[in-house]
Amino acid sequence: MRMSARNQLKGKIVDIKEGAVNSKVTIELAGGQLVTSIITIDSVKELGLEVGKEAFAIIKASNVMIGVED
Secondary structure, three states: OOOOOOEEEEEEEEEEEEOOOEEEEEEEEOOOOEEEEEEEHHHHHHHOOOOOOEEEEEEOOOOOOOOOOO
16 A cells, blocks of 8 residues: 555554444554544445454644643
């Protein structure tokens, strides 16, 4: 797989929660961190995603916001 996004985080799918239109897919990275994405149910099916399967969280963003509590 080659693409322009530089933030490609490999991990294992640990949870898929299906809603009415979208699914919430959670990937556990090697260090134990969790990355969650909301994608369509059709995408989950087309990619053959299931718990235990390896996958990549691919992050492409032109802006990253940082905040702190008051």
